[in-house]
Amino acid sequence: xxxxxxxxxxxxxxxxxxxxxxxxxxxxxxxxxxxxxxxxxxxxxxxxxxxxxxxxxxxxxxxxxxxxxxxxxxxxxxxxxxxxxxxxxxxxxxxxxxxxxxxxxxxxxxxxxxxxxxxxxxxxxxxxxxxxxxxxxxxxxxxxxxxxxxxxxxxxxxxxxxxxxxxxxxxxxxxxxxxxxxxxxxxxxxxxxxxxxxxxxxxxxxxxxxxxxxxxxxxxxxxxxxxxxxxxxxxxxxxxxxxxxxxxxxxxxxxxxxxxxxxxxxxxxxxxxxx
Numbered sequence: 001x002x003x004x005x006x007x008x009x010x011x012x013x014x015x016x017x018x019x020x021x022x023x024x025x026x027x028x029x030x031x032x033x034x035x036x037x038x039x040x041x042x043x044x045x046x047x048x049x050x051x052x053x054x055x056x057x058x059x060x061x062x063x064x065x066x067x068x069x070x071x072x073x074x075x076x077x078x079x080x081x082x083x084x085x086x087x088x089x090x091x092x093x094x095x096x097x098x099x100x101x102x103x104x105x106x107x108x109x110x111x112x113x114x115x116x117x118x119x120x121x122x123x124x125x126x127x128x129x130x131x132x133x134x135x136x137x138x139x140x141x142x143x144x145x146x147x148x149x150x151x152x153x154x155x156x157x158x159x160x161x162x163x164x165x166x167x168x169x170x171x172x173x174x175x176x177x178x179x180x181x182x183x184x185x186x187x188x189x190x191x192x193x194x195x196x197x198x199x200x201x202x203x204x205x206x207x208x209x210x211x212x213x214x215x216x217x218x219x220x221x222x223x224x225x226x227x228x229x230x231x232x233x234x235x236x237x238x239x240x241x242x243x244x245x246x247x248x249x250x251x252x253x254x255x256x257x258x259x260x261x262x263x264x265x266x267x268x269x270x271x272x273x274x275x
Contacts, residue, residue, distance in 0.1 A: 002022075003202065004018050017201075021196060051218075057214075064090060070099070070101075071119075075101075088155065088156060089195040104195075109126045123138065127191050128191070130187065131186075132186065135163075140162070141194045157196040158198070159176055171183050180268070180269040
């Protein structure tokens with residue numbers, strides 16, 4: 001996988017870059033695993049309901065199998081594909097019983113590789129096992145928080161977690177934020193790091209490319225009028241004069257939103273590091 005930086009032939013190409021994943025297969029997506037994708041941006045009764053989104057290329061939703069609950073049935077990776085709805089790459093897996101499913105691709109996953117889920121699966125990149133069967137210190141991703149619900153955390157491009165310890169009925173998992181969290185040992189996780197780790201290093205380069213990606217301009221509140229934003233108004237450039245707020249007056253930029261009596265607090269062994 002490499003980042004291609006375009007030549008500075010014009011202002012639009014200057015500093016623009018794209019990721020060229022080596023493992024991506026040149027093929028069309030599996031039609032049986034596509035679904036309509038309804039856009040959630042635009043206006044409602046003449047007013048913008050979702051800011052900073054709109055336009056963009058037409059896309060279709062890929063049905064991803066986060067559970068990977070075909071235990072004991074081996075599958076062959078037919079292709080590695082890009083998904084317009086997420087940052088990570090996805091893999092089309094054809095199982096021995098004839099069924100096809102999309103799963104999250106790991107960094108080392110390649111077409112032709114065999115993957116399997118279950119307690120007896122080998123400790124290899126792309127296989128899925130319960131945490132109690134994974135050696136301590138292993139890099140994992142797509143981790144369940146509730147047994148049988150499917151992976152809920154560590155799913156974005158390049159993300160990974162580390163299995164730190166097995167203690168009684170729970171396992172200690174260290175996330176990328178340095179938070180250590182307790183997860184049931186019966187929850188499943190995938191071996192390896194999520195693919196496309198260079199996704200965050202891409203430079204969009206020009207506004208038109210951002211619009212193609214369904215991103216509309218984000219206007220600063222301090223550049224608006226007081227009627228439109230709490231930060232607006234004043235002669236020339238003025239400081240905010242208040243704690244940062246959203247357009248609707250709610251605290252923003254650093255305000256903690258987690259409830260103090262959140263019932264999941266008991267599962268957090270160590271909080272994440274402060275930025």
